[in-house]
Amino acid sequence: MTRQGTESRPVAAEESSSKPLTGTRPEGARDQAEAGVRVREMFGRIAPRYDFLNHLLSLSLDRTWRRRTAKRFAAILSRPNARVLDLCCGTGDLTFALERQANDSKPAHGNVAKVWGSDFALPMLTRAREKAASSRRRALFLASDALSLPFAPESFDLVTAAFGFRNLANYEQGLTEIMRVLRKEGRIGILEFSDPQHGFGPAAFRFYFRHILPRVGGAISGSREAYAYLPGSVAKFPSPPQLSRWMEGVGFADVRYELWNFGSVALHTAEKS
Numbered sequence: 001m002t003r004q005g006t007e008s009r010p011v012a013a014e015e016s017s018s019k020p021l022t023g024t025r026p027e028g029a030r031d032q033a034e035a036g037v038r039v040r041e042m043f044g045r046i047a048p049r050y051d052f053l054n055h056l057l058s059l060s061l062d063r064t065w066r067r068r069t070a071k072r073f074a075a076i077l078s079r080p081n082a083r084v085l086d087l088c089c090g091t092g093d094l095t096f097a098l099e100r101q102a103n104d105s106k107p108a109h110g111n112v113a114k115v116w117g118s119d120f121a122l123p124m125l126t127r128a129r130e131k132a133a134s135s136r137r138r139a140l141f142l143a144s145d146a147l148s149l150p151f152a153p154e155s156f157d158l159v160t161a162a163f164g165f166r167n168l169a170n171y172e173q174g175l176t177e178i179m180r181v182l183r184k185e186g187r188i189g190i191l192e193f194s195d196p197q198h199g200f201g202p203a204a205f206r207f208y209f210r211h212i213l214p215r216v217g218g219a220i221s222g223s224r225e226a227y228a229y230l231p232g233s234v235a236k237f238p239s240p241p242q243l244s245r246w247m248e249g250v251g252f253a254d255v256r257y258e259l260w261n262f263g264s265v266a267l268h269t270a271e272k273s
């Protein structure tokens with residue numbers, strides 16, 4: 001397992017304590033079922049302002065992160081008749097980036113990759129479908145819970161999730177579902193926020209993320225809860241080495257991650273062997 005990019009190095013065993021696999025628990029949620037309902041309602045409420053706030057609060061870096069993620073999977077997207085599922089797709093921005101990359105990586109024979117986006121918050125999906133219709137995208141969107149996917153085993157060559165995996169109420173179940181629907185030699189890509197600990201850049205980022213972003217996001221979206229939940233959920237989310245161990249634990253091979261933007265964003269990749 002390696003951390004890639006300019007700081008590539010093996011992950012030391014002591015970097016990951018053996019925390020038990022858990023899941024998100026928004027304030028007040030007593031169990032997994034309640035956590036899921038709260039997350040779904042919360043994202044449903046912020047759907048109308050979600051894209052605007054994403055681009056504003058990240059200074060449009062979110063577009064670069066998704067584009068870069070899609071590029072990392074150019075090889076798999078160039079497989080003839082590849083099938084791709086973007087989980088927790090929200091308003092579809094990673095789904096569309098994957099579709100664009102698939103068109104750029106056309107296979108020599110067979111059809112261009114087919115891309116699906118799925119999410120359980122209907123207002124997010126409505127927005128994704130409107131965007132698809134207005135820009136003549138082919139991606140298809142469907143409502144489904146990432147913890148219980150309505151797909152047969154071995155349906156996809158690639159399964160991704162951008163800033164969504166952290167919100168699952170049960171991470172092990174999420175990874176196991178992804179493993180189930182992936183074909184052999186299929187790949188997983190999880191793009192997530194991380195909580196960088198050391199140095200001036202990370203400290204500045206943490207200050208922004210914990211103190212400025214929740215205020216601006218809360219004021220513009222009208223949901224203080226959602227934008228207060230964001231830094232809290234990132235702080236509680238496992239570190240990249242820990243998530244990597246969990247991915248290995250459910251059987252993924254070639255588990256890697258790379259860190260971007262002072263370590264505030266991590267792209268995890270692995271293969272179903």
Ligand SMILES: C[S@@+](CC[C@H](N)C(=O)[O-])C[C@H]1O[C@@H](n2cnc3c(N)ncnc32)[C@H](O)[C@@H]1O
Nearest residue numbers: 043088089090119120121145146162163164167
């Ligand atoms: C922060 S948004 C990310 C949206 C999109 N992937 C992006 O890059 O902007 C998280 C999304 O995950 C979805 N989500 C969280 N838990 C889910 C679950 N169990 N099943 C399906 N979608 C889920 C939410 O509804 C929300 O749309």
